[in-house]
Amino acid sequence: MAVSDHVDFPTFMEGVKKRNPGQTEFIQAVQEVAQDIFGFIEDKEEYHAAQILRRMAEPDRVVSFRVCWEDDNHNIRVQRGWRVQNNNAIGPYKGGIRFHPSVTESVLKFLAFEQTFKNSLTGLPMGGGKGGANFNPKGKSDAEVMRFCQSFMTELYRHIGPDTDVPAGDIGVGAREIGYMFGQYKRITNRWEGVLTGKGREYGGSEMRPEATGYGAVYFMENMLKHKNDAIEGKTAVISGSGNVATHAAEQITKQGGKVLTLSDSGGFVHDPDGFTQEKIDWVKEHKTHRRGRMSEYVDEFKGATFHEGQRPWSVACDLALPCATQNELNEEEAKALVSNGVMAVSEGANMPTTLDGVHIFHDAKIMYGPGKAANAGGVAVSGLEMSQNAERISWNHERLGQMLTELMEGIHDQCVEYGDQGDGYVDYVKGANIAGFKKVADAMLAYGVV
């Protein structure tokens, strides 16, 4: 009988850092999870003996490939693509594809790691994966984006499948890119199958998927407030981003009687003290998605608003904050500014938008803080429902899916409370999400033995 290798948290993290040199985002994501899991498994020898956390922090595989495409001037361009298949213990790998110049292996490994816990929290049978390329869709013609997507899928198709790995959208990958990639998969394989989610409604996409992540993050906020006998109505909200997640979060805050004060993009943020009404949000959706414009142009359209170039919105006083743009977009100083301006609750639409130091500020101030892996899980949850609909060759209506999303978010919130309740009225939602997400995957891995 082997003697179990029962390492402590600092030794575990030293090993993670040594094995993943320079991968700061991945190390950050593992650290945030591991610090909670070490406490939880302290007296659970079976997890130590089977090296479960060590195995979870090592992706099943990372596929990296060349993506060649021709631009409109007939220049040959070369990008790097990846698919990180992190863990398929509880279902096929599942997670988005990101096209952005900042994409690296470290970024995709952190996202695939987070996705594993998030997907487990949904209660649906989905493992964790993530992919992407260091391709910048900004400023490219539709024809260039199509050629890039086709080339990307020409390599990716051999690694994915409806029971193997089911990608979806993320930053820089929306309905247009999913259409081009799904078309290419179908063309190469001669199969129509639910290999991607986030598809257009006319070819197998699900009702509610476009809204699901942003609405879900607001439902998570609603659940946190309800737990304290409070509600969104009458509250002010600061939101970052102006893409799929941010605009739908803004829409749902507005529907529930809250007032959205800001939206942003990588150029800066817009402060509209009169609030973003549905008409204004529709303008932003159209402007960013179809005209592919900049948020700076909002102030030419709507009087009374100001644009703050190169800045993030966290200095604007608010009751609620929803970071919905990208990772590490809210640091320690910005967290302090939010707290000193009286923020009550933070619900993360983006993945890991708050730095570890920022998270500590929220915890020390005991404000309600819903981490991305719980708060933004509504998107992948409805993706899971899109997979079910495709497999059954049926489609459910908007109302039914809306109801399912509401119930799924409530279930995720309640799991966080079950494992994160500190007994003094404070809920540590990070701890709750980490432990609840870990347990199901870990138990499945134990059942499989050493694989």
Ligand SMILES: NC(=O)C1=CN([C@@H]2O[C@H](COP(=O)(O)OP(=O)(O)OC[C@H]3O[C@@H](n4cnc5c(N)ncnc54)[C@H](OP(=O)(O)O)[C@@H]3O)[C@@H](O)[C@H]2O)C=CC1
């Ligand atoms: N789409 C989904 O279903 C899900 C998305 N998420 C997460 O939500 C976040 C937003 O995704 P999504 O809305 O889909 O993406 P979109 O591409 O639709 O929008 C991204 C938004 O974030 C801004 N942004 C991107 N990178 C940066 C940066 N480095 N600094 C400042 N702003 C930036 C973009 O501004 P600009 O236009 O200037 O680039 C844009 O406003 C990501 O963290 C993603 O991983 C999580 C779960 C599901």
Ligand SMILES: O=C(O)CCC(=O)C(=O)O
């Ligand atoms: O819908 C999906 O499969 C993935 C969504 C996603 O990428 C995420 O949750 O971060």
